[in-house]
Amino acid sequence: KAGVTQTPRYLIKTRGQQVTLSCSPISGHRSVSWYQQTPGQGLQFLFEYFSETQRNKGNFPGRFSGRQFSNSRSEMNVSTLELGDSALYLCASSLAGTGSATNEKLFFGSGTQLSVL
Amino acid sequence: QQQVKQSPQSLIVQKGGISIINCAYENTAFDYFPWYQQFPGKGPALLIAIRPDVSEKKEGRFTISFNKSAKQFSLHIMDSQPGDSATYFCALPRGDTGRRALTFGSGTRLQVQP
Numbered sequence: 754k755a756g757v758t759q760t761p762r763y764l765i766k767t768r769g770q771q772v773t774l775s776c777s778p779i780s781g782h783r784s785v786s787w788y789q790q791t792p793g794q795g796l797q798f799l800f801e802y803f804s805e806t807q808r809n810k811g812n813f814p815g816r817f818s819g820r821q822f823s824n825s826r827s828e829m830n831v832s833t834l835e836l837g838d839s840a841l842y843l844c845a846s847s848l849a850g851t852g853s854a855t856n857e858k859l860f861f862g863s864g865t866q867l868s869v870l
Numbered sequence: 871q872q873q874v875k876q877s878p879q880s881l882i883v884q885k886g887g888i889s890i891i892n893c894a895y896e897n898t899a900f901d902y903f904p905w906y907q908q909f910p911g912k913g914p915a916l917l918i919a920i921r922p923d924v925s926e927k928k929e930g931r932f933t934i935s936f937n938k939s940a941k942q943f944s945l946h947i948m949d950s951q952p953g954d955s956a957t958y959f960c961a962l963p964r965g966d967t968g969r970r971a972l973t974f975g976s977g978t979r980l981q982v983q984p
Contacts, residue, residue: 757913786971795959795974795976795977798971808971809964809971811964811971847970849970857902857969858916859969861915862913863911864913
């Protein structure tokens with residue numbers, strides 16, 4: 754079974770631009786979460802989607818948004834990019850549903866490395 | 871927002887030695903205490919997790935110890951190998967939002983010397 758796929762792997766943008774990152778979860782997984790990883794702030798939760806609905810949201814400004822499609826694929830968008838948005842953006846999928854620990858296990862992709870110049 | 875304090879920041883262990891990483895949390899009830907392992911260029915991967923109704927869980931060379939009264943949980947890596955060299959993160963569920971939204975510790979970079 755294929756793992757979580759994130760595209761693109763690397764991205765370079767300039768300040769003020771916007772960017773869209775894509776995530777394809779493991780087949781059958783219904784939940785997709787997004788995390789930002791930086792050397793200074795570590796791993797921080799952005800938001801989580803389940804059945805096309807945002808279920809949880811972290812403490813990030815409104816410039817960060819996301820969505821999930823009916824096939825569970827997800828995209829996240831960052832508008833008006835700032836230098837501080839340079840980070841590794843990680844997507845994680847899980848079966849979700851019954852709330853059991855097994856179904857809640859997160860499987861991470863390798864991430865999209867975003868550099869803002 | 872729940873904070874989790876992880877220590878040490880970095881750790882160097884000789885091959886065959888024991889690696890110990892600690893995490894402490896604040897005064898809130900959780901039902902899930904996972905540890906993640908991350909290699910360079912890869913996303914984190916769940917290594918082992920424990921529920922608060924047990925004090926210890928062992929999977930191969932990896933053991934989680936949980937001390938509810940001290941609000942601490944630790945990862946022990948027995949017979950550490952160079953292949954264990956990675957960054958390790960403890961994590962906690964974010965309040966009542968379930969196990970899919972996690973607050974991560976700051977990470978411990980482990981280096982196992984041959």
